[in-house]
Amino acid sequence: MANRPFQLTLNGQSVGPVDIPDDLPMIDYLHEYKNLTGSRLGCGQGICHACVVIVDNADGTSEEVRTCITGAHYFEGKKCGPSKVMRAAMSRARSPR
Numbered sequence: 579m580a581n582r583p584f585q586l587t588l589n590g591q592s593v594g595p596v597d598i599p600d601d602l603p604m605i606d607y608l609h610e611y612k613n614l615t616g617s618r619l620g621c622g623q624g625i626c627h628a629c630v631v632i633v634d635n636a637d638g639t640s641e642e643v644r645t646c647i648t649g650a651h652y653f654e655g656k657k658c659g660p661s662k663v664m665r666a667a668m669s670r671a672r673s674p675r
């Protein structure tokens with residue numbers, strides 16, 4: 579499989595361009611290329627939503643995308659970050675008890 583250049587905004591930071599395989603799932607990109615493991619691999623079939631990230635669209639809307647069944651190149655030029663569940667968990671982890 580061929581590589582293609584890829585870039586996006588991830589957690590507020592511009593990433594790339596980097597060459598990645600055409601068929602690389604986004605969850606593998608996050609885990610293997612960025613060491614971001616907040617999106618968990620659960621079912622791997624698009625059912626459980628453990629792997630969801632939020633994509634902010636140019637029109638002001640946002641969408642949840644299951645990274646286990648979505649290729650990384652879908653995210654080309656987009657802004658993405660953790661899901662609401664992950665944001666809440668990160669906030670709880672940072673809050674003093």
Ligand code: FES
Pocket residue numbers: 618619620621622623624625626627628629630644645646647
């Ligand atoms: S791992 Fe279950 S939907 Fe992605």
